[in-house]
Amino acid sequence: MNPICNLFNIKYPIIQAGMVWCSGWKLASAVSNAGGLGIIGAGSMYPEVLREHIRKCKIATDKPFGVNIPLLYPNIEEIINVVIEEDVKIIFSSAGNPATWTSILKEKGITVVHVIANSKFALKAEKAGVDAIVAEGFEAGGHNGREETTTMCLIPMIKEVIQIPIIAAGGIASGKSMLAAFALGADAVQIGSAFAVAEESSAHPLFKDKIISSVEGDTKLSMKKLVPVRLLKNKFADIVEQAEAEGASQNQLTELLGRARAKLGMFEGDVEKGELEIGQVSAMLKEIKPAAQILTEIWQEFIDAKDSLSRLTM
Template identity: 80%
Template sequence: MSNRITTLFNIQYPVIQAGMIWCSGWRLASAVSNAGGLGIIGAGSMYPEVLRTHVRKCKNATSKPFAVNVPLLYPNVEEIMNIIVEEGVKIVFSSAGNPASWTGFLKEKGITVVHVIANTKFALKAEACGVDAVVAEGFEAGGHNGREETTTLCLIPMIKDQLKIPVIAAGGIGSGRAMLAALALGADGVQIGSAFAVAEESSAHPDFKNRIINAVEGDTKLRMKKLVPVRLLKNTFEETIAQAEAEGANAETLKQLLGRARAKLGMFEGNLEEGELEIGQVSAMLKEIKPAAAILNGIWQEFLIAQQRISSLEF
């Protein structure tokens, strides 16, 4: 398949692996890239020199394009950006901040820039800043989420109608059928997180992966809306947050409850009760831990079958 996204990134399939904290190290990124998608190293959970190590290992593990995701509110963002330039990274996905702060710098270095947004207002701002594409992330997504709580089904056509640059759909996409639906809505490609979080190459703790594949409908909730909305699996920590919110907790109280390294505790260290377990609604559809290449190939084959089925319908 060839379209604006495969051409932009020089990849085989318009499938991007999300840059998830504590899941997206060099092993996962290189595996997805080798399978024909675009793998992403998630810098949000890495100290600068750790990121440098992951970039170098990824370059040794694949000759295919890969990217780095950088939350722009990261405290060491300047050092991170300099490492990206020094190590010759060609694609950056920015998130959680103003793209105007770094897009120009990256573009001057010949780097392709994509920014993650959750509403039309910021999509237009990102386009005006000169980004090459946007990821439009709907309410179903895991981890940090948009305050508007707009679903992917509504978000993609609204943004597509406003932008000239390519749009990558994210949120609730973990199958070939969902990928076809996103492209039917106008997306040029898809970004997939949760389905790759349970890949064998994901750096997530095995207990977290098993908790994901045993999840059922309703097991994720959007919490901490007064701080930064985040979709979590139900556990003791999530219940504590839910109770605090029901009692009218403010942002400062929620920040104290969150504390430090809560996501690392759950997703990387495997504390399934006290840790923060970030994952999307699509977790209820995930039933198996397998290699990233098998996940990507399965999504693509299902996409082709669904495409053929739709084409054969008579109206």
């Protein structure tokens, strides 16, 4: 059996990314009900809001689901307490040191997966005792690795140095790209952008429309002096680019970003002044569909592509 399907007790090795302002209980439960692993994105939630989403997700699905927790979250202890109190079984951690919380979570019987973007941190995550890692390439939307290593390069390099299962992420929104990730050594895929435009995504309709109307080259990695983040180009992204070209400091970029900039764009729908986090693969997304349809289409294309390749080698 596939090691990730076995680890999470799911039907398909397809994980929905825990994206800020997109991944609420509706999306997570829809993906889980379709046979994948849905994830609630805690990065844009206050502790009690997260608690509400967890409880609603449990009502909406009897299948496994997880919560993504950025470890640099300012209320991290409260968030950790919420997932323990609400008996969440799967945690995807990111943006921080997995050694800090992994052992505590695992003592509570929680399966822990950590998101990394290079071999060094893959080894650190494995040493910290995580059950699997998400290896996220440069193509991915949102916060990204400083090395700018593409998924096609990252996965085989990670495969060489760790023994635990690998979930590939970044630039994957089709069955064909999923098959490519498996050929490189992945055991499963994590998909963000394709689910950001799902009907059940909590992203604002104007943000979804902006995504499906985007074309090749409409995203760019920005704010490298802070934490690199891939954004869809708009007026805000232009302002950031100009500030960086003029040598803006970390403090100036932080002030420019502001706490609510992502909420403004992705959740409230100001697609010019807001921050629009999305991956390069957005240029391939042309429709808003139910999450279950997105998942089943990706899986069927994966099977068809695998069969097609098998015939070619005969």
